[in-house]
Amino acid sequence: MSAISSDSQKTPRKLEANLVFGLSVTVLLVACALLGLVWTPYDAVEQNFDVQLQAPSAAYWLGTDNLGRDTLSRLLRGSSTSLLVGVVSVAIGSSLGLLLGALAGWIGGLLDDVVMRVLDALSAFPTILLALLIATALRPNLWSAMLAVGISSIPTFARLTRAGVLSVKNLEYIDGARALGARDSRILWRHVLPNIAAPLIVQGTFAFGVAILAEAALSYLGLGIQPAVRSSDMISWGVMLRDAQTFIYSSPWATIFPGVTIAVTVLGLNLLGDGLRDRADPRGR
């Protein structure tokens, strides 16, 4: 008995660390994204050839890039892009995944088989291959990247939804709702979804991190966001690294900061996902 109580006292405190770190990083990301939209220390796009490739200093905290643009300002603007990419990709993946998974699980039979086989094929397809195809058809831009990332995450959301629907489908309270005359759509929305929401939210958090990581890689490869030309253009952390690579010998700083920013952001989101999962299902670990 004492072993159990000391165990249950110890584990939550350890889990909270994940949650606290993850939440702080996420809040920081949102704050930076909002700040980056309205204010940055310097103009993030305008070139200033007097201060090219500077090391970090009091004026430029994280240094400048090859075109004399302040790295901190560009990272702030990049965080808005990452937040947008995360939100839109997860929205695409989760909405289509929920729809397909719910249909497959609820209706079952042949439809279930067809949908799940198609999704199996899709999940054997790495994001980058999808991105190659979509970027050729739509030309590489923000949307081609978000679509590729979003579509790749459909199978995971669909499988989770399907499993959730199957697990509650034959329970008594569903029969009860049906006996009261509720339509299928209402039962799914009001009675099934709330019961399977927890794993979906956890998956959404992981998918958010994956989306940010994938967008940076795609933009680095030239399959996503293009280099900013006008002040209103989107800035991608991946593009910053692509630009910086050329000057890695003369200015290592420019390759270090954007990478650290991506890693910390994604680590935060992953730990938040871990923390949420442990909260939702303490027996899991």
Add this chain to the structure above:
Amino acid sequence: MARAASLSHKSRGLRSTAHGSSACFAVTLWAVTLNFLIRRVLTALLTLVLSSALVFSALLIVPGDPVQLILGLNYEPTQYALLKTQLGLDRPPLERFVTWWEALLRGDMGRSLSLNTGVTELVVTRLPVTMPLVILSSLVSLLIAIPAGIFAARRKGTVFDVLTVALTQTGLAIPSFWLGLMLILLFAVTLGWLPANGWTAWSEDPVKAARSLVLPVLTLALGQAAGLVRMVRGSVLEVMGLDYVRTARSKGLLEGLVMRRHILRNAYINILTLVGIQFGQLLAGGIVVETVFAIPGLGKLGLDAVRSTDFPLVQGVVLVIAGLIVTVNLIVDLLYGTLDPRIRYD
């Protein structure tokens, strides 16, 4: 657990119908195996057809006119008509899909628009560049991940375990291309031990070829190892908690023997599937790493093709990579079924 339960249930059923006849049991076992083989091959073929449909549809999702997208603003009307016929856009999509597949079965993936060469030929010349990178990375990542994962699982809860888990968490959050850049910064820029990028043919200068592959392989392998370590650790921990391990311990077997004979032998079977899963990830990751280190492999071919809106070439590269992934997964699944008879009954 469910798998084991269904197995015992089935074997009980078999025994009762076969009245203990071992010959009859062998025939049934053989039928089960054949059934498993056929089912797995059919699934792989279906996945291949579905993937090819996905690849094929790239031309269909172009908003507006694909021919105009490829030609840009300045073109002759004859050029337009020619390209339209070459891409088959004058025929209905379904008919095109069938002709495309007929050509695929002959090994013909069409002609590249930008390089004016057969796509199959182009892809085949790049495979010897990409495959060594992928295969070496796979080996290195397994060499890192299996010992680390087993060690972490055996010392669960110790400092080493916590450190390993923390490292893998970090590894999973680091973009692979940035890891490559940091390795360049350390080993090429600061220490000057290895070349920062470039590629040399093995036939030309083996030492130079090997040296230029070290950083790309390390980049790909380390990124991959992060995910693998967690899976190996999880798989060993799972087996460690099973009943037969407790039985082995309770009959007084030495811990080392339990580990080798009962835990690892079963965990290795799980690890085999990981090789299949990671192969796809390595091929995909290879595209990124090839870009970081300016290696002229399949990835570079595909990216150049995207830049010049070369639909047949993009489709060819994607199809070959997808085909490789499906094939390797099939082989791994079949091996898995051979090594672990329990799978065949599922």
